[in-house]
Amino acid sequence: MSLAAPSPMPLWTRRDATVLAGLLVAGAVLVALSWFFAAGRADAGDQLVFVTLAVIGTLVGTTGAILWTARGRRLINLRRSLLLGTAPPPAADHAVAAALVAGPAGKWFHRADCLLAENRGWATSTRSQHEAAGRRACPGCRP
Amino acid sequence: MNLGNWMRLAWDRAAAVVLIAAGAVALVLGWVGVSGEAFPAKQLPYLISGGIAGVFILVLGTVCWLSADMRDEWTKLDRIESALNRLADTGLVDTNGTRPATAKSVGLVDSKS
Numbered sequence: 271m272s273l274a275a276p277s278p279m280p281l282w283t284r285r286d287a288t289v290l291a292g293l294l295v296a297g298a299v300l301v302a303l304s305w306f307f308a309a310g311r312a313d314a315g316d317q318l319v320f321v322t323l324a325v326i327g328t329l330v331g332t333t334g335a336i337l338w339t340a341r342g343r344r345l346i347n348l349r350r351s352l353l354l355g356t357a358p359p360p361a362a363d364h365a366v367a368a369a370l371v372a373g374p375a376g377k378w379f380h381r382a383d384c385l386l387a388e389n390r391g392w393a394t395s396t397r398s399q400h401e402a403a404g405r406r407a408c409p410g411c412r413p
Numbered sequence: 414m415n416l417g418n419w420m421r422l423a424w425d426r427a428a429a430v431v432l433i434a435a436g437a438v439a440l441v442l443g444w445v446g447v448s449g450e451a452f453p454a455k456q457l458p459y460l461i462s463g464g465i466a467g468v469f470i471l472v473l474g475t476v477c478w479l480s481a482d483m484r485d486e487w488t489k490l491d492r493i494e495s496a497l498n499r500l501a502d503t504g505l506v507d508t509n510g511t512r513p514a515t516a517k518s519v520g521l522v523d524s525k526s
Contacts, residue, residue: 279487279491281483281484281487290476294473297469298469301461301465301466301469302466304461304465305458305461305462305466308457308458308461309458309462311454312454313454314452314453314454314456314457317453317454317457317458318457320457320461321457321460321461321465324461324465324466325465327465327469328465328468328469328472331469331472331473332472335472335473335475335476338476338480339476339479339480339483342479342480342483342487343483345487346483346486346487346490349487349490350490353490353493353494353497354493
């Protein structure tokens with residue numbers, strides 16, 4: 271619940287808000303125009319193009335919503351990691367987490383407990399061996 | 414806290430609830446309109462104004478709700494940052510290890526915005 275005092279640093283910039291508002295208004299206008307023109311035609315075949323236009327309008331608005339949400343989430347995650355750091359893995363998982371695995375033709379190497387490496391039976395190698403094979407650290411598990 | 418206070422303080426969540434309810438009503442009205450017409454040419458305008466517009470309004474409501482969540486999280490991070498800064502200002506701890514990198518100091522946010 272937003273009961274806290276307003277933050278001194280806003281999460282979204284004015285530009286973010288402008289992009290969101292622009293896409294939402296454009297989407298809403300497309301939907302409204304589609305309804306207006308579709309309602310004035312007697313043939314269902316002629317109306318289909320306006321149904322398509324309305325769907326496009328909804329997609330435009332949804333794109334604005336996704337961009338807005340993704341930007342907010344990204345900034346929060348970045349700020350949280352700056353302030354609080356990354357939590358270390360549980361002690362029991364250290365041995366598994368320390369092992370680095372990769373598929374034979376893979377271009378990424380992963381922690382053994384990475385979701386992308388689970389149950390694949392990939393061989394364990396050292397970081398230098400992975401790097402010598404031209405593999406890069408998985409951006410997901412960040413080994 | 415009564416409803417009026419809640420709506421004033423949590424306006425974003427109140428807007429989200431209203432929009433989601435409006436979207437659901439639009440979908441139901443669209444379905445009622447379509448089911449009452451025999452000809453596709455009469456049904457399609459209901460599909461647009463009830464179905465597609467209803468989904469659009471639901472998306473708006475969802476954005477409002479998610480934005481409220483993220484604003485709350487951002488405000489909590491503000492509090493954590495100021496608490497860490499206060500802790501560093503006491504001189505009782507190693508400042509190098511305590512004072513946090515701020516969102517502004519690393520360019521995460523524009524202080525003018």
